[in-house]
Amino acid sequence: MSKNSEKSRVAIIGGGPSGLMAAEVLGQAGADVTIFDRMPSLARKLLLAGRGGLNLTHSEGMQDFLPRYGAAAERLAPAIEALDPDALRAWSAQLGEDTFVGSSGRVFPKSFKASPLLRAFLRRLGDLGVQVRTRCALKSVSSGSLTIETFEGVEETHQFDAIVLALGGASWPRMGSDGGWTQMLADQGIAISPLRPANCGMMVNWSQTMRERFAGAPLKNLALSFGGQHIRGEAIITQGGLEGGAIYALSGALREEVGAQGFATLRIDLRPDMNETALARKIEAARQGRSGGQSISNVLRKGAGLSPAAASLLREAGPLPVSAQDIAARIKDVPVRIIGTAPIARAISTAGGIAFAEVDENFMLKRLPGVFVAGEMLDWEAPTGGYLLQACFATGAAAGRGVAAFLKT
Numbered sequence: 050m051s052k053n054s055e056k057s058r059v060a061i062i063g064g065g066p067s068g069l070m071a072a073e074v075l076g077q078a079g080a081d082v083t084i085f086d087r088m089p090s091l092a093r094k095l096l097l098a099g100r101g102g103l104n105l106t107h108s109e110g111m112q113d114f115l116p117r118y119g120a121a122a123e124r125l126a127p128a129i130e131a132l133d134p135d136a137l138r139a140w141s142a143q144l145g146e147d148t149f150v151g152s153s154g155r156v157f158p159k160s161f162k163a164s165p166l167l168r169a170f171l172r173r174l175g176d177l178g179v180q181v182r183t184r185c186a187l188k189s190v191s192s193g194s195l196t197i198e199t200f201e202g203v204e205e206t207h208q209f210d211a212i213v214l215a216l217g218g219a220s221w222p223r224m225g226s227d228g229g230w231t232q233m234l235a236d237q238g239i240a241i242s243p244l245r246p247a248n249c250g251m252m253v254n255w256s257q258t259m260r261e262r263f264a265g266a267p268l269k270n271l272a273l274s275f276g277g278q279h280i281r282g283e284a285i286i287t288q289g290g291l292e293g294g295a296i297y298a299l300s301g302a303l304r305e306e307v308g309a310q311g312f313a314t315l316r317i318d319l320r321p322d323m324n325e326t327a328l329a330r331k332i333e334a335a336r337q338g339r340s341g342g343q344s345i346s347n348v349l350r351k352g353a354g355l356s357p358a359a360a361s362l363l364r365e366a367g368p369l370p371v372s373a374q375d376i377a378a379r380i381k382d383v384p385v386r387i388i389g390t391a392p393i394a395r396a397i398s399t400a401g402g403i404a405f406a407e408v409d410e411n412f413m414l415k416r417l418p419g420v421f422v423a424g425e426m427l428d429w430e431a432p433t434g435g436y437l438l439q440a441c442f443a444t445g446a447a448a449g450r451g452v453a454a455f456l457k458t
């Protein structure tokens with residue numbers, strides 16, 4: 050792939066899912082590809098993702114899938130349709146990692162892990178002649194040129210025919226992506242929406258009792274509501290608030306409300322499978338007990354079926370009402386005052402990033418012709434469920450195709 054007999058030279062900065070997929074597309078197109086990454090090894094966040102069971106994508110139809118990307122759906126659609134969930138599963142299978150659909154519709158490799166898939170992927174890239182330079186941090190970039198700093202502190206400037214930036218968001222900076230690129234690109238006039246935590250824990254001003262006795266305790270079988278969204282699932286009490294799948298699912302909406310109002314009120318149903326009347330009856334019966342005069346803790350445990358952590362959460366909402374009916378009503382609608390998001394360093398993903406107005410339909414930066422971007426660097430967010438990796442792989446492939454087209458012109 051070149052205008053003359055020489056192979057085109059392409060640099061990819063960032064060896065996460067999006068950068069590696071761009072490398073594959075470009076390697077297959079015949080480019081001379083070098084991946085630079087600041088870490089000693091590639092795709093550390095992908096490996097981290099694999100620790101909890103790598104959720105590669107989701108099996109739902111496109112009409113449900115694409116809206117998960119909210120306002121960014123329209124801009125991401127062509128890339129995701131070009132490398133859709135079925136194509137991603139086929140790609141994984143070709144790398145020796147067959148996938149299956151879990152009960153929630155989420156798609157996982159049968160091994161559940163990221164490491165075998167990554168190993169096979171890197172082997173394929175090696176076979177395509179893709180070079181890898183680790184411990185090289187990007188310092189500056191312009192059309193056709195970039196400067197990296199090596200581990201030894203030496204700055205090198207290299208010329209390339211095209212460059213793909215796939216530097217990730219700002220969550221889990223220990224894995225390599227720290228969002229440090231924002232300043233570098235903002236200095237060149239590129240509009241970037243501030244990086245914010247997504248799929249993250251939320252902060253609550255717990256009482257000392259809650260912090261000291263219940264940090265780390267799970268809250269199982271909840272129904273959470275906020276802003277018209279209702280989520281069934283679990284949460285974990287932390288020193289500073291709440292985290293876990295059900296919280297992550299609402300975290301985008303909660304984050305925006307806290308940003309606008311200073312706080313948000315999350316509502317939790319601690320007994321979603323029992324209606325209020327039945328619950329009140331059980332509470333009343335437990336209150337009478339065999340000998341009568343049961344303690345309120347016993348009533349909540351035996352009558353309402355609450356764990357000590359759930360009972361403590363209930364009490365955080367204020368003094369308990371007196372009547373069984375009112376206690377039941379509170380259990381089914383506990384208000385929790387959210388005062389912030391947990392730090393981005395612990396978030397699953399990042400909201401914000403390079404505005405879509407800054408890139409063309411091939412993800413090339415309009416202000417830096419020949420420089421393409423992919424993955425979490427772009428301004429989109431999505432819930433957990435495989436949507437993150439799907440968009441990263443798909444935009445990586447799209448940027449790769451964009452580079453190939455650019456180099457032919």
Ligand SMILES: Cc1cc2nc3c(=O)[nH]c(=O)nc-3n(C[C@H](O)[C@H](O)[C@H](O)COP(=O)(O)OP(=O)(O)OC[C@H]3O[C@@H](n4cnc5c(N)ncnc54)[C@H](O)[C@@H]3O)c2cc1C
Pocket residue numbers: 062063064065066067068085086087088091092093094095097098099101102103104105106185186187188215216217218220221224225226227228229230396397398423424425426434435436437438439441
């Ligand atoms: C705990 C956890 C679990 C997750 N589980 C899932 C899951 O099951 N399913 C799912 O869909 N998503 C999951 N994700 C999200 C998913 O891992 C990310 O969306 C994805 O890795 C982002 O890919 P990326 O290529 O955009 O960036 P990254 O994977 O972050 O890769 C960016 C690369 O760029 C390098 N880099 C950054 N800055 C520089 C620089 N200045 N110079 C050189 N190199 C640089 C980094 O070292 C890194 O290797 C999870 C995330 C976390 C934290």
